Amino acid sequence: MEYVIEMCNITKEFPGIIANDDVTLRLKKGEIHALLGENGAGKSTLMSVLFGLYKPEKGLIRKNGEAVQIHGPNDATRLGIGMVHQHFKLVHNFTVLENIVLGVETTKYGFLKMDDARKQVVELSQKYGLEVNPDALISDISVGMQQRVEILKMLYRENEILIFDEPTAVLTPQEIDELMKIMKGLVAEGKSILFITHKLNEIKAVADRCTVLRKGRCIGTVDVAGTSLEELSEMMVGRKVSLFVEKPESRPGKVILSVEGLNVRGKSAGKNLLSEISFDVREGEIVCLAGIDGNGQSELVYALTGMLPVDSGKVSLLGRDISRDSIRGRSRGGISHIPEDRHRHGLVLDYNLAYNLILQSYFNPEFNKGGFLKYDDICSYADSLIERFDIRSGQGAKTVARSMSGGNQQKAIIAREIDRAPKLLIAVQPTRGLDVGAIEYIHRQLIEERGKGKGILLVSLELDEVMDISDRILVMYEGKIAAELDPKKTTYQELGMYMAGSGKEKSA
Amino acid sequence: MDKIQKKLFKSLPADALSSVAAIIVGLFAGFVILLLSNPSQAPGGFWAILSGGFSDMKSLGQVLYFATPIIMTGLSVGFCSKTGLFNIGASGQFIVGGYMAILVGVKCAFLPGALHWIAALLAAVAAGALWGAVPGLLKAYCNVNEVIACIMMNYIGMYFVNYIVTLTVFDSTQNRSQTPAASAIIPKMGMDLVFRDGNNISSANSGFFLAALAAIVIYIILEKTVFGYELKACGFNTDAARYAGINERRGVVYSMLIAGALSGLGGALLYLAGSGNGITVVDTLAAEGFNGIPVALLGLNNPIGIIFAGLFISYLTVGGFNMQLFNFAPQVIEIIISIIIYFSAFALLLKGIIQNIAKRGGGKK
Ligand SMILES: Nc1ncnc2c1ncn2[C@@H]1O[C@H](COP(=O)(O)OP(=O)(O)OP(=O)(O)O)[C@@H](O)[C@H]1O
Numbered sequence: 061m062e063y064v065i066e067m068c069n070i071t072k073e074f075p076g077i078i079a080n081d082d083v084t085l086r087l088k089k090g091e092i093h094a095l096l097g098e099n100g101a102g103k104s105t106l107m108s109v110l111f112g113l114y115k116p117e118k119g120l121i122r123k124n125g126e127a128v129q130i131h132g133p134n135d136a137t138r139l140g141i142g143m144v145h146q147h148f149k150l151v152h153n154f155t156v157l158e159n160i161v162l163g164v165e166t167t168k169y170g171f172l173k174m175d176d177a178r179k180q181v182v183e184l185s186q187k188y189g190l191e192v193n194p195d196a197l198i199s200d201i202s203v204g205m206q207q208r209v210e211i212l213k214m215l216y217r218e219n220e221i222l223i224f225d226e227p228t229a230v231l232t233p234q235e236i237d238e239l240m241k242i243m244k245g246l247v248a249e250g251k252s253i254l255f256i257t258h259k260l261n262e263i264k265a266v267a268d269r270c271t272v273l274r275k276g277r278c279i280g281t282v283d284v285a286g287t288s289l290e291e292l293s294e295m296m297v298g299r300k301v302s303l304f305v306e307k308p309e310s311r312p313g314k315v316i317l318s319v320e321g322l323n324v325r326g327k328s329a330g331k332n333l334l335s336e337i338s339f340d341v342r343e344g345e346i347v348c349l350a351g352i353d354g355n356g357q358s359e360l361v362y363a364l365t366g367m368l369p370v371d372s373g374k375v376s377l378l379g380r381d382i383s384r385d386s387i388r389g390r391s392r393g394g395i396s397h398i399p400e401d402r403h404r405h406g407l408v409l410d411y412n413l414a415y416n417l418i419l420q421s422y423f424n425p426e427f428n429k430g431g432f433l434k435y436d437d438i439c440s441y442a443d444s445l446i447e448r449f450d451i452r453s454g455q456g457a458k459t460v461a462r463s464m465s466g467g468n469q470q471k472a473i474i475a476r477e478i479d480r481a482p483k484l485l486i487a488v489q490p491t492r493g494l495d496v497g498a499i500e501y502i503h504r505q506l507i508e509e510r511g512k513g514k515g516i517l518l519v520s521l522e523l524d525e526v527m528d529i530s531d532r533i534l535v536m537y538e539g540k541i542a543a544e545l546d547p548k549k550t551t552y553q554e555l556g557m558y559m560a561g562s563g564k565e566k567s568a
Numbered sequence: 569m570d571k572i573q574k575k576l577f578k579s580l581p582a583d584a585l586s587s588v589a590a591i592i593v594g595l596f597a598g599f600v601i602l603l604l605s606n607p608s609q610a611p612g613g614f615w616a617i618l619s620g621g622f623s624d625m626k627s628l629g630q631v632l633y634f635a636t637p638i639i640m641t642g643l644s645v646g647f648c649s650k651t652g653l654f655n656i657g658a659s660g661q662f663i664v665g666g667y668m669a670i671l672v673g674v675k676c677a678f679l680p681g682a683l684h685w686i687a688a689l690l691a692a693v694a695a696g697a698l699w700g701a702v703p704g705l706l707k708a709y710c711n712v713n714e715v716i717a718c719i720m721m722n723y724i725g726m727y728f729v730n731y732i733v734t735l736t737v738f739d740s741t742q743n744r745s746q747t748p749a750a751s752a753i754i755p756k757m758g759m760d761l762v763f764r765d766g767n768n769i770s771s772a773n774s775g776f777f778l779a780a781l782a783a784i785v786i787y788i789i790l791e792k793t794v795f796g797y798e799l800k801a802c803g804f805n806t807d808a809a810r811y812a813g814i815n816e817r818r819g820v821v822y823s824m825l826i827a828g829a830l831s832g833l834g835g836a837l838l839y840l841a842g843s844g845n846g847i848t849v850v851d852t853l854a855a856e857g858f859n860g861i862p863v864a865l866l867g868l869n870n871p872i873g874i875i876f877a878g879l880f881i882s883y884l885t886v887g888g889f890n891m892q893l894f895n896f897a898p899q900v901i902e903i904i905i906s907i908i909i910y911f912s913a914f915a916l917l918l919k920g921i922i923q924n925i926a927k928r929g930g931g932k933k
């Protein structure tokens with residue numbers, strides 16, 4: 061038998077939806093097998109079945125030709141199956157080393173034997189090029205590093221079959237390149253990888269074969285080498301997707317947002333988180349904040365929306381100073397905000413979809429009367445957004461947000477923030493975790509809003525998005541605006557150089 | 569069998585089912601302890617607990633009477649849990665509420681008719697609200713953990729009330745508070761006519777209706793109002809609530825304040841029930857406050873569920889009195905009842921398992 065894992069005719073149902081409908085997937089030893097599909101197609105569900113988190117209604121799993129029962133993650137680990145989840149599962153106040161050995165600690169007379177573990181972890185990290193500091197606390201390291209810890213966790217458990225659920229969604233382009241290399245190194249060592257991503261170029265770059273899911277059904281498995289990007293996206297969405305966005309010339313009008321000399325000091329003395337930030341966003345333009353993650357973009361957005369107090373400087377919206385306004389004051393004044401972290405800020409996961417869609421407008425007279433929520437109106441409003449933005453879930457407006465797929469959670473936030481018809485839309489990584497069809501739709505929406513005379517401040521780590529969508533690019537480096545670029549006149553190389561901090565001072 | 573199972577799961581919400589399962593586990597544990605302590609009398613004693621509350625109309629009235637204060641403290645704890653806070657201070661809020669009710673009941677006899685007991689209730693609500701608001705303010709503006717502040721307030725409340733009772737409304741012959749004037753007693757509203765056994769009249773009064781009304785009001789606040797929407801959002805995810813511009817500090821203060829008011833009202837409903845109950849000057853925290861915790865747990869923090877949970881626990885208490893006929897010492901009875909209550913509460917860990925079964929059953933269709 062050449063297949064290490066065979067998932068045959070898997071069917072998994074949730075209330076109101078068949079997440080996996082008779083899906084068959086076969087993983088060869090030593091291959092990188094991509095899993096592609098729209099948001100809510102059932103990719104995470106299928107992988108969770110393999111990892112023992114869900115019990116399928118029908119179907120059979122075989123390992124090396126033998127049928128196996130996987131009742132939980134412990135069974136999966138015993139069978140050599142490991143998984144890096146869409147949202148990581150690390151203990152934040154533990155060190156890297158402690159997280160890696162957690163659950164499989166070796167002990168002697170009841171005491172932890174960390175020395176052996178440390179040696180092993182260091183060896184593994186050298187062998188696969190996964191540099192980490194074993195003694196760093198998880199809360200202190202970057203998302204990219206956290207992912208390495210997750211990978212080391214799988215390797216430490218000597219897993220042979222590695223599942224990566226959208227590993228690249230949270231990474232910077234540099235980190236993605238590194239991850240691709242690491243994955244290739246892993247299969248060269250004889251491991252087999254299942255890889256979920258929405259980015260077709262990543263599939264092209266590393267995957268050998270690709271299985272496509274659509275609405276829970278398996279559309280087919282293809283050899284990546286013999287399939288074009290267009291064919292892949294058509295298989296996934298069922299129609300042709302234009303990967304390039306058309307947009308009319310922008311006609312900037314009057315200034316909407318004006319930032320003057322903004323400073324935010326860090327917790328530790330020394331470097332400022334933000335120093336002397338000044339820029340404008342005008343009507344009818346998309347301004348993009350580009351930069352490598354962690355150069356002050358998040359802090360700038362928090363400062364603009366009122367979630368982080370500033371030490372000095374002025375923020376004005378349509379000529380009015382809002383520096384002292386509350387978060388609510390600013391949002392009612394016309395700022396809407398698609399946050400970076402959808403689980404932390406964007407959603408109340410235990411509320412249903414309808415309640416999440418009114419999170420920024422429940423206090424408006426449309427949705428309440430005399431302090432009482434108008435539930436029927438809320439639901440019909442939710443239904444209209446669900447329809448317009450194609451938010452897919454098991455039970456429509458009444459679905460608990462927690463049970464929705466990652467991409468559909470994101471679509472819900474975008475729908476809410478765009479529909480509030482703000483004057484200024486601050487969108488942080490709005491297309492993170494979305495499928496190509498949805499990205500196309502969201503990009504069109506952003507350009508449409510721009511056409512309506514809104515100002516848009518886009519924060520993105522994706523160079524393609526930065527170059528395609530924006531009218532102006534502000535590059536941030538170490539809490540300062542390092543350069544202002546015109547996407548039509550600049551190159552990826554130039555942009556990259558400024559992002560790395562080695563460009564000439566303000567150009568253009 | 570499979571079919572029956574599915575029908576059951578569909579008609580009964582998984583939540584209520586988990587509470588019922590928990591109670592069964594608790595009862596079983598109680599029976600085991602009974603067997604260990606006195607095997608020959610165990611079945612009879614156990615039956616007494618189970619049936620005692622229903623033995624006659626008077627007992628049934630007693631069930632309502634004992635349920636009233638713990639429904640109030642249960643609501644207090646449950647309401648806070650829904651908003652992400654742990655109110656372990658119900659005991660202190662309860663006793664200051666009770667004291668204020670007695671104070672007004674004894675001293676303000678000049679108030680005409682119904683105004684007297686209403687004024688006494690309002691005073692209790694205000695005192696409880698104040699006692700709850702202090703930990704709320706400390707948490708919101710000084711970042712003091714509400715559990716610690718609540719425990720402090722419990723002791724301050726107990727010693728303060730002991731002290732001030734001796735100064736104001738002390739009946740030194742009985743070492744406890746004086747009896748409130750008749751006009752301060754909560755009306756019976758015919759409950760004394762229904763819930764009696766011949767001349768043996770139960771202590772049931774319209775306080776139970778007030779507790780049920782409070783539960784309904786809390787339910788409406790939580791589920792139907794903008795205020796509840798904000799409070800629950802804070803409870804589920806503070807960061808998201810902040811992002812949405814909800815003032816989470818104000819939320820913390822309000823929810824502790826409301827919780828305090830509920831417990832305070834509970835105190836008033838007990839001491840103005842006209843059953844001869846008064847605040848005894850002893851150094852123990854009011855048990856009604858702590859019993860609110862299992863009541864809220866068993867009721868799954870749902871206000872309506874809390875009414876039933878309160879009734880259930882009170883039913884056991886009344887049944888427990890009947891066990892004395894089987895020669896069980898009162899202490900043993902208390903232990904047994906506590907075991908049933910706490911085992912039930914712990915068994916709620918079953919909730920997850922039950923829901924899984926229901927999900928699987930429901931998924932197939
Ligand atoms: N625990 C759950 N309870 C109920 N429904 C669920 C649950 N998990 C997933 N679903 C539903 O199953 C469908 C498939 O979800 P899944 O997370 O597998 O999608 P996905 O392909 O990973 O999408 P994405 O690309 O957005 O991550 C979705 O419609 C989702 O609403």
Ligand SMILES: [Mg+2]
Pocket residue numbers: 103104105146465466467
């Ligand atoms: Mg997913």
